Amino acid sequence: MASRDETGFGAQFGNRPGAWHAGGTFPGGLARLKETVSRPTREGGAIGVSSMHALSHIEGVYPVGVDPALPRPFVGIVGALHGNERCGLAVVEGLRDPEHPIRRALRFGTLVLIHGNPEATRVCRRHTPDGADLNRLFDFSFAHTMPRHAWGSEHYRALALRPVIESLDAVLDLHSATAATEPFAIVQGPFVPLAARLGCACVTFGWDRPAILSRNMLCSPVSNRYQPAVAVECGQHEDPAAIETAFEVTERFLEVLGMIPPLKTHRDAARTRTIEVAFRVAKPNPAFQFTRPFAGFDRVRKGEILGRGGGVDLVASDDFVVLLPNDGVAVGEDLLFLGKERQILDGVSSDWPDSRSDRDVA
Ligand SMILES: [Zn+2]
Numbered sequence: 462m463a464s465r466d467e468t469g470f471g472a473q474f475g476n477r478p479g480a481w482h483a484g485g486t487f488p489g490g491l492a493r494l495k496e497t498v499s500r501p502t503r504e505g506g507a508i509g510v511s512s513m514h515a516l517s518h519i520e521g522v523y524p525v526g527v528d529p530a531l532p533r534p535f536v537g538i539v540g541a542l543h544g545n546e547r548c549g550l551a552v553v554e555g556l557r558d559p560e561h562p563i564r565r566a567l568r569f570g571t572l573v574l575i576h577g578n579p580e581a582t583r584v585c586r587r588h589t590p591d592g593a594d595l596n597r598l599f600d601f602s603f604a605h606t607m608p609r610h611a612w613g614s615e616h617y618r619a620l621a622l623r624p625v626i627e628s629l630d631a632v633l634d635l636h637s638a639t640a641a642t643e644p645f646a647i648v649q650g651p652f653v654p655l656a657a658r659l660g661c662a663c664v665t666f667g668w669d670r671p672a673i674l675s676r677n678m679l680c681s682p683v684s685n686r687y688q689p690a691v692a693v694e695c696g697q698h699e700d701p702a703a704i705e706t707a708f709e710v711t712e713r714f715l716e717v718l719g720m721i722p723p724l725k726t727h728r729d730a731a732r733t734r735t736i737e738v739a740f741r742v743a744k745p746n747p748a749f750q751f752t753r754p755f756a757g758f759d760r761v762r763k764g765e766i767l768g769r770g771g772g773v774d775l776v777a778s779d780d781f782v783v784l785l786p787n788d789g790v791a792v793g794e795d796l797l798f799l800g801k802e803r804q805i806l807d808g809v810s811s812d813w814p815d816s817r818s819d820r821d822v823a
Contacts, residue, residue: 509535509628513571516625521576523557527567534570536720537625537632538711542596542679544581544588548695548707549635555708563712566721573625577634577679580614589614596634599626600677626682631689633714634679635707637698639787642757644706645736647692649684656691657733659713661706663758665784665800667738673798674741689718694757694785736782736800744788744796746771755786755797768796 510516513524513531524531538556540549553574555561564572578595581588588594592613601623603616626632645663646656656664668674669681680690693710696703715721749770761767761777768775768788781799788796 509624513573513628516628519621519625521579522622522625523553523574523576524571525557525559525564525574526571527569528571531571534630534718534720535573535628536570536715536718537573537575537629537634537683539575539577539632539634539679540707541579541582542577542634543594543636544578544584544586546587546635546637546698548637548703550576550582551704552635552707552711556711562724563708563715563721566724567715568720568722570720572715572720573629575622575625577622578615578618580618592616595619596679597674597677599679599681600675602677622679626679629683629688631714631718632680632683632691633711634690634692635710636692636694637696637700637703638694638757638785639698639789640756640785641697641700642694642785644696644703644710645694645757645784646710647678647680647694648690649680651687652684652689652691653735655689655717657735658717659691659693659710661693661710661733663734663736665736665738667800668798670738672741673738735803736784737803738784738798738800739781740799742775742796742799744790744792744794745773745775747792749773749775749788749796751786751788755783757784757786759783759786761799 511533513526513535516522517524517531524535526532538549538552540551540553541547542549553576556564556572556574558564576582578588581592581595584590592615595615595618598615598619601619603612604620607616643662644660645665646659646661647668648656648664648666649669650666653664653666668678669676669684676685678692680692684690691714693707695706695710712721712724716723749768751768752766755767759782761781761783763777763779765777766774767777767783775796777799779801782802784798784800785795786797790796
């Protein structure tokens with residue numbers, strides 16, 4: 462088995478075991494990112510357990526690796542955090558097979574395969590009927606702010622997964638979407654260059670701002686420690702191509718980390734577009750609907766009426782790209798997000814006051 466130095470993993474992750482050095486040696490050029498980016502709150506080394514054996518009893522958590530001791534680094538591959546999203550689950554199930562080409566290529570460390578929300582998968586839903594969106598619970602604030610009788614299945618699941626997620630040195634979280642969409646990555650600003658190497662059509666950032674989704678996603682506890690964390694929307698739920706994309710993204714993620722050698726020639730990452738999320742729009746009332754069908758990454762023009770109903774018109778205040786449109790959601794849930802296209806190297810500049818204050822108190 463290769464040591465850390467022989468594999469180059471140490472060089473890519475920084476000098477300390479499990480630590481990611483922002484602005485350091487990452488070949489994608491983290492050092493070129495501007496200082497004004499919304500910064501992870503805390504730089505730190507490895508935390509959590511020293512062997513994944515300690516956590517392998519948790520339902521849907523399958524640590525696998527070449528060393529039976531299941532040592533660090535721990536790289537999480539997450540599928541079906543939303544129960545009805547099959548592509549990530551296909552990867553989790555596929556990589557449980559020791560003969561899978563990705564497993565056979567693994568050089569070191571432990572892949573922590575995680576079926577995010579088994580209970581929701583059993584009922585073929587995004588989340589359980591009386592539960593909540595699991596991917597909005599990973600700041601764990603509900604444990605202090607919400608009475609226990611109001612918790613659903615997902616609240617208990619988030620706490621069950623907490624020691625696993627907080628132990629990870631890197632994570633890839635695989636999703637699919639209700640509407641057709643090009644594959645795209647979701648990252649905190651410093652990981653735009655890493656995500657640009659995963660072969661997705663687009664890399665998006667800015668989701669972690671308080672006015673958008675905040676730092677309560679599964680990736681947040683990992684990227685808050687400045688360690689690689691990428692969520693990928695692989696395509697539409699039922700599109701078989703989403704499964705293909707999920708496997709390709711997983712392979713490239715592990716290549717970038719140095720955990721497997723390059724297995725095949727991939728598309729040129731230079732074709733990846735970078736989009737900064739600017740606004741989250743929640744569904745305002747039950748009657749509200751889009752004025753036309755939207756697919757992910759459709760462009761809208763300033764002044765265009767995007768939706769109406771219940772006495773409300775939604776008018777674009779500028780030219781935008783539409784992300785994750787879905788007018789079938791419940792009132793108060795995510796109707797769509799609006800983003801602006803950026804050049805990859807200047808796309809991380811930010812004048813967002815909320816991200817600054819966030820940094821000040823970190
Ligand atoms: Zn999802």
